Amino acid sequence: MPAYATNETDTISAALGAMGPGSPSAAVATKLLELFTEGSIASGTRLPPERQLAATLAVGRSAVREALAALEILGVVDVRPGSGTYLRGNASELLPQTLSWGMMxxxxxxxxxxxxxxxxxxxxxxxxxxxxxxxxxxxxxxxxxxxxxxxxxxxxxxxxxxxxxxxxxxxxxxxxxxxxxxxxxxxxxxxxxxxxxxxxxxxxxxxxxxxxxxxxxxxxxxxxxxxxxxxxxxxxxxxxxxxxxxxxxxxxx
The missing domain is CATH 1.20.120.530 (GntR ligand-binding domain-like)
Structure with a gap:
């Protein structure tokens, strides 16, 4: 299992905060996008693993997995098997019009x-x-x-x-x-x-x-x-x- 930089994952987790039980995958995707487009997370940053994101957001891992899959289709993140999930672009690159279409x-x-x-x-x-x-x-x-x-x-x-x-x-x-x-x-x-x-x-x-x-x-x-x-x-x-x-x-x- 790849090692994750503690400061990066802690920063992302602290910025996200809990969403409450039962939040759907679309809401997880929206929450992540809000964080990414603020510009505080640099392009190329590796995201926390699914289990950590699920714990932080207080949702099931399946909701996180579906949200990340949706964001990968949109080109927001890059999922690399055996390595992790990475933010692809900077804040300005993550604001195409498609991102306002209901966020997956x-x-x-x-x-x-x-x-x-x-x-x-x-x-x-x-x-x-x-x-x-x-x-x-x-x-x-x-x-x-x-x-x-x-x-x-x-x-x-x-x-x-x-x-x-x-x-x-x-x-x-x-x-x-x-x-x-x-x-x-x-x-x-x-x-x-x-x-x-x-x-x-x-x-x-x-x-x-x-x-x-x-x-x-x-x-x-x-x-x-x-x-x-x-x-x-x-x-x-x-x-x-x-x-x-x-x-x-x-x-x-």
Missing amino acids: LNKSRTAELAEVRGALEIYAARLATERMPPAAIARLHGHLEKMRLSASDLSAFVEADLQFHLELAQSTDNTVLLDLLQSIRSLLRVWSDRSVQDDEHARLAIVEHAAVYEAIAAGDSEAAATAMVTHMRTASARLAGPTEPPATGPLGN
Whole structure:
């Protein structure tokens, strides 16, 4: 186990203070960010270990672990296995606009962000249908096939799902739209990676992706947008919380 400089960990612990039992991971992330953006912790500082942060904040280690994972996705900290967790930037570098978006994200803000993502994905499907070259359509089909082959391997399924949506976004030839979708997807990934409950959910999600692909392959931008509307509606429902697969339509991711 790596040694931690006592003065650094004591300084961070003293600055944080207790939050009270039951505080959620989003609140832990917000508390840490408040400390980091004050500028009192230097870039490159190694944070206290999870157990010390949990004791200081009076929360469970799982809340600390999820908060650090969220902050790593945002690029705020760098988690190095076997070494520790380090603050990546200085105070001015930790104030991009994305950090005001709910700080990895409570349920209400997650739902709002999912709505924004849905609108952008629908527009991307329409635009990609008009602009996607044959080679990109073939790659999109390949991502769909990987999803089908990975229905019982949820980790591989989630990655193939990501590549499917990334292919669509890249095919819009709109870098702003691509950047927005990638940023939102990253913010939601803490939740969406856990939204596929089992291989039945994955199988049903494939049906929706296939409908999007078939519309794009046929060059029908209206049908592609309509298929994505259905997909985003059920994807948002799944992000809202664990549910049983609906009887009337598949869940998406």
